[in-house]
Amino acid sequence: MSTPEVTESSLRAAVRELLAEHDPVRTPVAEFLGARYDAGLAWIHFPEGLGGRAAPRSLQQAVNDEFAAAGAPTLDPGRHGIGLGMAAPTLLAFGDAEIHRRFLRPLWTGEEVWCQLFSEPGAGSDLAALGTRAVHDGDSWVVDGQKVWTSLAHEAQWAILVTRSDPSVPKHRGMTYFVCDMTAPGVEVRPLRQATGEAEFNEVFLTGVRIPDSRRLGEVGDGWRVAQTTLMNERVAIGGSAVPREGGLIGTVARTWRERPELRTPGLQDSLLRLWVDAEAARLTGERLRQQLAAGQPGPEGSAAKLAFARLNQQISGLELELLGGEGLVYDDWTFRRPSHPSMEGGTPGYRYLRAKGNSIEGGTSEILRNIIAERVLGLPQEIRVDKDVAWKDLPR
Structure with a gap:
């Protein structure tokens, strides 16, 4: 039937x-x-x-x-965005039936928080240069290395982790992807204090961490392909979320403009109008991106949405400080805090200005995203890469 x-x-x-x-x-x-x-x-x-x-x-x-x-x-998207937007589609695409059964339901219900162990001190923009080593030992893997800029590592029970499993082949071919238990022996999380006074990011040290082979996602050595699924979903999650007209930071500044006529100048009005139009164009483009996503899988277009998101947040938060003058420069909360996630609309104008600086780094730097757009969307010639066919162990570091 x-x-x-x-x-x-x-x-x-x-x-x-x-x-x-x-x-x-x-x-x-x-x-x-x-x-x-x-x-x-x-x-x-x-x-x-x-x-x-x-x-x-x-x-x-x-x-x-x-x-x-x-x-x-x-669920709170700040606390569970990595699980919902990045881990879940990767688990579905590359996990087996047992992984699906074990992880997807508690991820959806919010009973388990996830983080993402990708970037390293020497492998941020060039993720494929990562050196965290995974060595096969019987029915498990032993992992040693360091990860950095890890949101929610101090609260997460699980992590999506990409490692170097074969240093004798070119960097994109010797990577393997795992689900890592953040409570396992050998996992150490240390806070990274930011310019805002917060420590929403962390560095994570992995020392002799054992991961069962049953928690591997994808084939051995195919971690780069698995990671691309995560990254494409991440950029859509960061830059392509649905917002109403005048949502986000542009709404905050527009509201101040309407409520504080004494702050207005012709020059600032011109800047605000230009950014309002840019924000509305980005919002409508994001809507089209979500419609494309509904028909298939996220592609490199998500990089454009994330790039626009970072640029607009930085320019709008800068305009807000210009509008408020000395009042906007007041920043009186340098208290060390461990938040689950930032609230760009919350806090003071000074906080928003400082926090927006990270938008062009997290989730893929703006420089790398421009390369992706140029090569994969516009079809321009690829950037020259002299290390594509060199074994990872032979790369200069």
Whole structure:
């Protein structure tokens, strides 16, 4: 017997049925999200039994709208964005049935927090230069190395980890990807204090950390391909999220402009209008990107969204300081804090200005993203790379 076709009306009916059985206000968040997962109404394009219904991704918005209208709970994207936006699609694409069963549901319900162990002190923009070593030992791997700029490492139970498993081949071919237990012996997390006074990032030291081979994602030596899936989803998650008109920092500055007429000058008005138009163009482009994503997988276009996000945040936060003058320069909270995630709309103008500087580094530097756009979107000649065919162990360091 053929499976009934999944339609928007059938999905909306399924949501209403779930809401009738589980009060979205009174039901504990993890319990409600678990019921949503079990009903196949989490990621509807995921397979049945894994939080989805093997439905077209384009129908996800209808499901989200129904839940939002009912006031249903969702996870904090700052705390769970790495798990939802980066780990989940990678686990689905490259994990086996046991990995799917073990990790996807608690990730969706928020019971387990994830982080991303990619960048290293000598391998940030050039991720393929990483040197964290994974050595095969029986039915497990022993990992030694250092990772850096790791958001949420101080709160995460699990990490997606890319390592160097074969130093005798060129750097892109000798990498292997794992799921790492952040509570395992040999994992040490140290805070990195930022210009804002916060320590939302960390450096992570891995010393003799044992990872079962059953927690490997993809084939041995194919870690670069697996990592690309993560990175493409990451850039969409950072730069392509849905925002309303005048959402984000441009709304904060526009509100100040309307409420404080004494601050206005013709020059600042011209700057604000230009940035308002740029922000609206970026917002509409992000909407088109999400429509493309609904029809398939994220591509290099996500790099453009993330690049625009970083540039706009830095320019808008700079304009806010210009608008406020000396008042905007006040920054009186240098208290050492360990937040789960930054709030660009929260805090003071001085905080927003300082924090926005990191936007052009995290999730792929703006320089690397420009290369991706030039080569993979515009089809321009590739940048000369003299190390493409050189074994990693022979590269100068």
